[in-house]
Amino acid sequence: MDERTHPVPPEPRPEDPSAQPPKPPGAPLPPPAQPPAARGPRPSTPLERLLIALGNASLLGLGYLLLARRGLALGAAAGSLVLVCLTASVARPWCEVLLLGWWAAGLAHGWWLAGRTTGRMPGRGPQLAALGLALVVLLGAGLLRYDAHRIDRSADRARERGDCAGVLAAEERVWSVHRLADAPLTARGDELAHACEELEKARTSLTKGLTGDTDALDAGFRRLASVLGEPGQGRTVETVLDGFLDGxxxxxxxxxxxxxxxxxxxxxxxxxxxxxxxxxxxxxxxxxxxxxxxxxxxxxxxxxxxxxxxxxxxxxxxxxxxxxxxxxxxxxxxxxxxxxxxxxADSSTDVQPTYCTEPAKYSGAPAYRKGANRALLYGNDEYTGRIAAKWRVEDPTKAALVVCVDEEAEGTPVRTCPYESKLALGGSRDVTFHKIAVPAKVYELRTGKLVAHRKLQISGESCPQVLKYETFLPRSADIGPPADVNVEASEAQVRAAMMTLITR
Structure with a gap:
């Protein structure tokens, strides 16, 4: 059989639903297709609003920068700088409250402003960077405040122990960033350190005061009293005072x-x-x-x-x-x-000292007793020198009496005798002989009292056969023996008379 092949017709394809059926010739064309409608601005999400608010929480206005609000960012940063400097310098709680209010206001305003902003938001990278920086600032401030509180507790415990060295060691750990993070607390620490510095000055003054410097003592106690007037400083003052008193x-x-x-x-x-x-x-x-x-x-x-x-x-x-x-x-x-x-002083046995006119007592002198007493003898040693050596002393601690003797004078007349003289008118002259008068004062050394004030009358030989005398040519022609002379006393007679001055 003769076989022949024929081409297989293609299978029909499903028609494109969008394809239009063929129009018959002469039919009108369809209108052109319209472009899709453009979508409206997208609102920010809650997460984006939170990130914007946290950016402002850094006190640097980072949230405003994310929203491209550079003017607000610059104003927020400037305001934060002013408030931080004010808090650090004034160091009062109300300054921190003001700074906290400013921080909260920036946080709330960033959230609100982000909610009203539409359009394209910054990408996640800038948002996360702003968030990270804000967290670093907040975490750093928190850690610094915590460390400031630790330092303050350490200084406070040292103060309670009265350990100023511990207070100062703790305060040495305070940096400038601690003062920015918690100015009131660090200011309190500064007060503690200042009190301890004053106490150290007081300690130095009191140490100098132990040498007898009363001005230093006054300065030291003034500082102690000043520091004692500050709250909680009783123990530190006691420590300094104890160190001084222990000296x-x-x-x-x-x-x-x-x-x-x-x-x-x-x-x-x-x-x-x-x-x-x-x-x-x-x-x-x-x-x-x-x-x-x-x-x-x-x-x-x-x-x-x-x-x-x-x-x-x-x-x-x-x-x-x-x-x-x-x-x-x-x-x-x-x-x-x-x-x-x-x-x-400045006297000799022949000259009377000041004591003879200004007597004074020496309570340690020997008592003025019955009988003869040792004495200090001054003036006219021609007579005082006749007293036996055992009764004459030079040490006041061994004398019971001080005897002051003046120059001799004429005493009671005892006899008148005529003497021939070729120099006298008429060839003779009567001469009256007198006892030797010796004025004397006797003081009891133990009391300084005058116990005797009299003129000794010393007897002696009168009317010798030959009278010796000295004469000087006077202006008148009447020269010759003197009319009055003293008797010639023997040594025994002088001694006996002088002994009456030291005998009670």
Whole structure:
């Protein structure tokens, strides 16, 4: 069979639904297709609004930058800078409240403004970068505030212990960024540090005051009182005061007395400063006694006696009053003796000292007893020198009497005798002989009282066969022996008369 192949007609394809059936010739063409309608602006999503608001939370106006509001961003940053500087400088809570209000206002305004903005929002990259920077600022501020609180607690605990060194060490950890993050709290720390600096100055002044510098003491206590007026500074003031009081007594007792006298005269203090009164009562009596002893050793007897008497008057119940009373008596004797020595100074046995006209007592002198007494003898040693050496002394501590003798004079007339003289008119002259009169004053050294004031009448030989005398040619022609002369007394007669001055 003869087979032939024929082409297979193509299978019919489904018609394109959009295809139009063929139009018959002469049919009108269809109108052209219209383009699709354009969509309206897309509103921001809640997440985008949150990101814009958080960008403003950085206080740098980053949210405004994301919305391309550069003027608002610049104003927000400038306002934040002003408020941060104000808070750091004024350091008051109301400044922080104002800054917090500004921050909240920027946050709310960014949220509101983002909701009213339509159109293309910035991409996720800028949004996340702004979010990251905002979080860094907020987290950094939070951490710095936390660290500032830790430092403040550390300084506060040191203050409660009275440890100013700990307060200052804590405050050294405060940086400028802490002051920006929490200005009021760091300002409080500055006040604590300033108080401790004042206390350190007070400590320096009080240490200098222990040398007896009362001006330094006054400056130190003024600073203590000033710091004590600040809240919570009682323990730190006590610590400084205790260090000062522990320095009493000093090695120099008279310096200690200067300090305790100043503290006593300062009057009753209040609060912790009252403790100084107890220290004064504890240290002053011993210091006064030791100071008096030191002054006695340096021959400052008057000042030494003042210290002993101060102990007796201010602390009559102290156990050292017996010693003070005894040593005050010794100081008195030393003062009296020094005064007597000064009155007897610059004299010799032939010249009367000042004592003879301005007598003074020396309570330590030997008593004026019955019988002969040792004496200090001055003036006219022709007569005082006749007294036996055992009754004549030069040391006031060994003498019971001070005898002051004047020049001899004519005493009671005892006999008149004529003497021939070629020089006298008529060839002779009557000569009257007198006892030797010796004016004398006798003082009891123990009391300084005058116990005798008289003229000794010393007898002697009169009317010798030959009268020796000295004469000078006068203007008148009448020359010859004198009309009045003293008797010639023997050494025994002079001694006997002079002994009556020192015999009771």
């Amino acid at each position: 009493l007594p000093t090695e120099e007792p008279c310096r200690t007395v200067t300090v305790t006298d100043w503290l006593r005269e300062r009057g009753q203090a209040r609060g912790p400063l009252e403790r100084s009164a107890g220290t004064v009562a504890r240290t002053a009596p011993a210091a006064l006694l030791r100071c008096g002893d030191a002054l006695m050793a340096d021959d400052h007897w008057k000042t030494a006696r003042e210290r002993y008497e101060q102990l007796l008057s201010q602390y009559p119940g102290d156990k050292r009053t017996g010693e003070a009373r005894e040593r005050s008596g010794k100081a008195t004797l030393a003062i009296e003796l020094a005064h007597v020595r000064s009155l007897l």
